[in-house]
Amino acid sequence: MVDTPDPFRTRDHVPDFDRHVADYAARSAATRARLPMRAGIAYGPTPAERLDLFFPPPGAATGAVHIFIHGGYWRMFAKEDFSFVADTVTQAGAIAVIVDYALMPAVRMETLIAQLRRACGWVIGHIGEFGGDPARLTLSGHSAGGHLGALMLADPAFAGAINGALLLSGLYDLAPLQGSFLKELIALTDEEVAHYSPLRHAYGPGGRVSLLVGERETAPFRAQSAAFARHLTQAGVDVEATTVAGADHMSLVADLGTRGTETALKLARLLAPAP
Numbered sequence: 001m002v003d004t005p006d007p008f009r010t011r012d013h014v015p016d017f018d019r020h021v022a023d024y025a026a027r028s029a030a031t032r033a034r035l036p037m038r039a040g041i042a043y044g045p046t047p048a049e050r051l052d053l054f055f056p057p058p059g060a061a062t063g064a065v066h067i068f069i070h071g072g073y074w075r076m077f078a079k080e081d082f083s084f085v086a087d088t089v090t091q092a093g094a095i096a097v098i099v100d101y102a103l104m105p106a107v108r109m110e111t112l113i114a115q116l117r118r119a120c121g122w123v124i125g126h127i128g129e130f131g132g133d134p135a136r137l138t139l140s141g142h143s144a145g146g147h148l149g150a151l152m153l154a155d156p157a158f159a160g161a162i163n164g165a166l167l168l169s170g171l172y173d174l175a176p177l178q179g180s181f182l183k184e185l186i187a188l189t190d191e192e193v194a195h196y197s198p199l200r201h202a203y204g205p206g207g208r209v210s211l212l213v214g215e216r217e218t219a220p221f222r223a224q225s226a227a228f229a230r231h232l233t234q235a236g237v238d239v240e241a242t243t244v245a246g247a248d249h250m251s252l253v254a255d256l257g258t259r260g261t262e263t264a265l266k267l268a269r270l271l272a273p274a275p
Contacts, residue, residue: 007218008073008180010249020250021081027257028083035090038130043122048102049115051122052079053130054086055095062093063133064271067123071143071169071253074104074112075186084257085140088264092271095132097123101148104186109196116148117155124161138164138270142253146170150198150228153209164208164270168252168263169221172198172228176220199228205236210266214247221249242266 011017038053066089070082079100086096101115124134139162141149146167152158153165171177174193182188194200209232213225222243229241244252244262255261
């Protein structure tokens with residue numbers, strides 16, 4: 001009897017997984033060497049609570065501000081792995097905010113959510129000191145970062161403060177993960193599933209949310225994206241749901257930092273000044 005592949009174990013479904021990870025790192029190092037930035041700014045009291053700011057070229061700044069939240073199933077990667085996302089953000093004239101947070105299982109989901117709340121609060125309260133306009137704040141996130149971004153959109157503390165979001169391959173119902181390979185790695189509790197599944201949260205009307213998932217992703221990712229699109233639509237949110245042709249879980253976020261891709265074009269539209 002052949003075991004059914006775990007649909008949540010990305011490595012098993014993306015043959016060039018390691019190449020993607022190496023490419024993220026190489027592209028990110030090049031971005032940090034090229035773009036003006038402020039690295040390692042503390043947004044909270046613990047060592048993990050740091051963010052990097054990347055700035056658009058002189059004369060190109062629009063005042064827009066964009067937060068990116070990385071993925072990794074809440075247990076791997078760091079902000080330095082995703083500096084490359086700042087390429088397309090700054091090309092659009094926005095300040096890129098690449099956020100770090102503590103990783104499970106050393107901390108629990110509650111801690112991650114509290115840290116992301118502090119990060120968003122820091123940006124709203126302090127980005128004006130760096131030339132950004134907090135009234136033009138948007139965010140994006142990939143995979144676990146899409147999950148965390150979705151929870152920020154539901155947070156009453158940020159009602160009206162986050163003007164739009166681009167969520168890639170997000171995890172919006174945590175229950176299926178309890179039976180996945182992650183059971184032995186982060187052991188999500190029933191309480192965490194109940195409290196931190198975006199599909200169980202209420203969303204207010206308004207705002208713009210674009211949900212992307214790759215055509216080559218596994219069925220649970222596609223299904224969760226579709227379910228969350230319906231959930232937001234029923235709440236009166238302006239939702240665009242897109243399946244990106246030919247994209248898998250790893251290439252989709254790579255495209256976010258690659259000018260001219262469908263994913264990057266959606267980011268540029270999110271960052272564009274209102275007509």
